[in-house]
Amino acid sequence: MTLEFLQSLNEIEITESLTLLSLLIGGIIMAVGIILARIVRLIFTKYYAPKLPQDTAKNLAKLIYFGIIILAFLVFTSSTGLDLSGLLVAGGIFGIIIGFATQSVVSNLISGIFLMIEKPVKQGDKIELPGSDISGTLLDISTFSVRIRRFDGTIIRVPNESFFTSNIRSLTSTPVRRSDAIVGIAYKEDIDGAISVIEKEIYKSMSFVLMIPKPEFRINELADSSVNIEILVWHPREDWDEVGPKLLKVAKKALDSAGIEIPFPQRVIWRAKE
Amino acid sequence: MEETFSELHNYSKYGIYTIFDSEDILLPNIEIKIKRISENVFSYNRKDTEDNISEQMIPTKSNKLTIELSPIRPLNYPARRTNYVYLDLDTPIFLSEGSAATIFARCPIEIGVFIVHDKHKDSLDWFTCDPVSSRFGLYGLPESGTLCKYAKSEIVESYEDSIPFVNAVLKINLQNDLDEGHSISKIVFPISDNSIYYKNSRAIIDSVTAVLRKKLTLEILDVFSKPAQTDWTLAPTYESTIPVKRMDMGVD
Numbered sequence: 001m002t003l004e005f006l007q008s009l010n011e012i013e014i015t016e017s018l019t020l021l022s023l024l025i026g027g028i029i030m031a032v033g034i035i036l037a038r039i040v041r042l043i044f045t046k047y048y049a050p051k052l053p054q055d056t057a058k059n060l061a062k063l064i065y066f067g068i069i070i071l072a073f074l075v076f077t078s079s080t081g082l083d084l085s086g087l088l089v090a091g092g093i094f095g096i097i098i099g100f101a102t103q104s105v106v107s108n109l110i111s112g113i114f115l116m117i118e119k120p121v122k123q124g125d126k127i128e129l130p131g132s133d134i135s136g137t138l139l140d141i142s143t144f145s146v147r148i149r150r151f152d153g154t155i156i157r158v159p160n161e162s163f164f165t166s167n168i169r170s171l172t173s174t175p176v177r178r179s180d181a182i183v184g185i186a187y188k189e190d191i192d193g194a195i196s197v198i199e200k201e202i203y204k205s206m207s208f209v210l211m212i213p214k215p216e217f218r219i220n221e222l223a224d225s226s227v228n229i230e231i232l233v234w235h236p237r238e239d240w241d242e243v244g245p246k247l248l249k250v251a252k253k254a255l256d257s258a259g260i261e262i263p264f265p266q267r268v269i270w271r272a273k274e
Numbered sequence: 275m276e277e278t279f280s281e282l283h284n285y286s287k288y289g290i291y292t293i294f295d296s297e298d299i300l301l302p303n304i305e306i307k308i309k310r311i312s313e314n315v316f317s318y319n320r321k322d323t324e325d326n327i328s329e330q331m332i333p334t335k336s337n338k339l340t341i342e343l344s345p346i347r348p349l350n351y352p353a354r355r356t357n358y359v360y361l362d363l364d365t366p367i368f369l370s371e372g373s374a375a376t377i378f379a380r381c382p383i384e385i386g387v388f389i390v391h392d393k394h395k396d397s398l399d400w401f402t403c404d405p406v407s408s409r410f411g412l413y414g415l416p417e418s419g420t421l422c423k424y425a426k427s428e429i430v431e432s433y434e435d436s437i438p439f440v441n442a443v444l445k446i447n448l449q450n451d452l453d454e455g456h457s458i459s460k461i462v463f464p465i466s467d468n469s470i471y472y473k474n475s476r477a478i479i480d481s482v483t484a485v486l487r488k489k490l491t492l493e494i495l496d497v498f499s500k501p502a503q504t505d506w507t508l509a510p511t512y513e514s515t516i517p518v519k520r521m522d523m524g525v526d
Contacts, residue, residue, distance in 0.1 A: 174416055174417045174418075175412065175416075175418075175419055175420065175421045176412050176416050176419070176421060178416070203406070203409075204406060207351070207352035207405065207408065207409065208352055208353070208410065209409070209410075210409070210410050210411055210412055210424070211409045211410070211411045211424045212360070212362075212411035212412055212413075212424060213412060213416070234412065234416065235410075236353075236355045236410060236421055238353075238355065239353065239355075242352075
């Protein structure tokens with residue numbers, strides 16, 4: 001009964017070389033291929049991916065999944081005897097048209113491949129794209145785009161091509177970072193005394209500031225109303241928010257406690273005699 | 275070494291204590307209050323000199339609470355960032371060619387509070403009694419160096435010379451296998467390999483051996499840990515320990 005049914009399917013021709021039965025077998029091959037690809041990807045994600053870097057694991061999982069599906073498709077075409085040469089000829093003409101239409105897509109794809117090979121930054125790194133004023137945590141590098149979670153919590157998608165050709169500043173690839181701030185003191189004040197009180201306050205209240213390299217103090221400018229002191233401190237790369245935004249506050253507190261004047265711009269106006 | 279808090283007059287000892295009711299623990303810069311709030315629940319409240327408060331509720335199976343107060347590795351304050359400690363010796367040690375020396379140096383510690391139940395010890399809290407000296411330092415260059423917990427280290431005479439609740443004493447065996455004399459002014463090592471032991475209010479750390487030797491063409495200070503032979507009580511481990519790669523220090 002079943003054999004007869006299959007035979008009847010074999011007799012129904014869709015095209016010259018394609019019968020309904022071979023299409024059914026092909027469908028089964030594709031379904032098995034997809035299920036197999038999913039199982040293999042699941043096993044890989046569960047057992048092997050945790051041992052690999054996140055982005056490598058993600059890309060390998062994609063490669064395995066689509067590799068098995070492509071393999072299944074090739075088995076499907078060879079088992080059904082499907083002749084794709086016609087498609088290839090048509091594809092040549094369409095290829096040119098599609099090539100023009102999808103220029104940016106292909107460009108993003110190629111850039112994505114180069115980003116995966118070069119690995120200028122990795123998933124989880126804090127980065128900044130100085131030219132485009134984008135900074136945040138790199139979420140992933142996918143086939144066509146890069147996703148970055150900005151420090152305000154929003155997520156921004158940057159096309160791979162634009163990311164690949166941008167200057168990328170990595171904020172977490174070194175063990176430590178430096179933060180700086182500029183504070184002005186009045187001309188009448190003792191510079192060494194001011195530096196000493198700021199340094200003491202930094203050591204006392206900023207637990208993330210490194211003892212080595214020591215905080216550095218430079219006279220940045222003899223400005224109109226003040227002598228500007230530049231404060232440079234090092235801290236662990238993860239702890240910018242514990243140091244950068246607080247540095248000026250600590251410096252002001254130290255100067256206020258020591259009674260050192262932080263001047264504001266002053267202008268002397270001479271009135272001409274009438 | 276089990277005793278009730280009522281027997282402990284000034285809480286100046288590490289060890290295991292059983293609390294039946296309410297007790298206050300006074301340590302340098304830290305005040306801990308443990309209070310029974312119901313039949314099987316205690317409250318734990320820690321306050322430092324800047325009035326930062328940490329509070330927790332502790333349900334217990336019985337009507338008593340057993341805790342252990344012990345020294346732990348100085349890796350948690352202000353945040354867990356590294357496994358390495360950088361001891362900056364207050365006086366450099368000069369070793370002439372082929373010579374060896376043994377010194378005792380102070381190394382900072384933190385304090386751990388552990389709940390003891392059914393032979394298990396669970397980490398309840400940690401703190402430092404000397405937050406101003408608990409700082410980071412970098413060994414090496416900013417782009418490739420190693421972030422460490424940094425401390426100025428005084429050289430002392432024996433294991434008995436630690437400052438209670440602030441530091442422990444570490445024995446350092448120094449050896450010069452080079453064909454010229456060298457000064458050693460700093461020791462950098464992964465302290466996660468070292469255990470801490472306590473007795474009353476004193477603490478010691480597994481010793482380290484630092485050997486000046488040649489590795490290919492480079493002169494290095496090879497630092498490795500060695501378990502201390504002692505009858506002092508082994509302190510529980512607060513943080514989960516992961517193997518850390520030993521580092522070769524350059525010779526200044």
